Amino acid sequence: MLPGKTIVESEWWERMIRSNMKLGVSLVAAVTLALLSLGSGASAQPVVGGVIGASGLPVPRFVSLKSNQVNVRRGPTVEHQIAWMFKREGLPVEIVAEYENWRRIRDADGAEGWVYHSLLSGRRTAVVAPWDPGKLYELHSDDSDNSRVTASLEAGVLASISRCTGSWCRLSGSGFDGWIRQDRLWGAYPGEKFN
Template sequence: MVRPFRTLWVLALAATFPISLAAQDRGPVTNLPLPRFVSMKAAEGYARRGPSRTHRIDWIFRKRDTPLEITAEHGHWRRVRDRDGAGGWMHYSLLSGVRTVLVEQDMLQLHTNPDPKSLVVAQMELGVIARIDECRRDWCDLSVGGYGGWVAKSALWGVGPEETLD
């Protein structure tokens, strides 16, 4: 049950002590945005129950370049999750800032320009991992398997809907 008085008090408190949302959404270790996307640097990485090697391994990621989302930081550890929500705490040395995405649409067309009417260079199957070269508001320029081109951002996992990358 929400009490109007309590809600108004919180709003009044927030107006008295303004807090930057950007400051709240930063990692305490790196000061980088949270959540944010990274990729697997290693060919295999353990996701643990907690942020140390003494914690139990809950999940093993076995594919280099897999896009992951960092949701928390603690020392040299990052809490990550994959597209399906599986994950845990991984040592930062297993992760890379190189941006990759997972194709979420079968036979996704790779275009020469960020326009659905432009020439189709290739088609990608569901689950393909591609490297991001650039992202605009609605389109991302990807490279995969010797091909390069533009795809609709909405068909990808590993890049935020409002995120742009140069």
């Protein structure tokens, strides 16, 4: 109890302090909630995990590099340091998050960084089994193991994907065209279907 205060005044002060503390906690919670709700806008925070991103497209998704020189940054601004540079046009990458006009991408090795959206293309490409260097994979005339083998592709070959059935994808590249099992590609999700 403060000196010179009666018990009644002291109880009143304690109630006021408790009441103001509750108000303060409520105010902090309300402000935090308001800031979080403002921050959940499409251009305010990266969007991850099977949702619609700032672009209006699903995240995650596969795309390809539009240029043979693409800077990958440590964060989603030009002020962020360049972590590395891709030097292979058409290489498939996975968009795992979006922030305004920036896309957080992942490559076949699992490395992640930020790229400006205009350096990416919606054209679908794939790398044949990058996790298994030196191995050969059969390309078939149809989407069946029983169909004729049209080529053998070495792991690491880059190709365009024109279609996936959910278990097979149609690939084409320099001197080859045919079907390969979908689980042998980096650039298409297991079970994904598209034309």
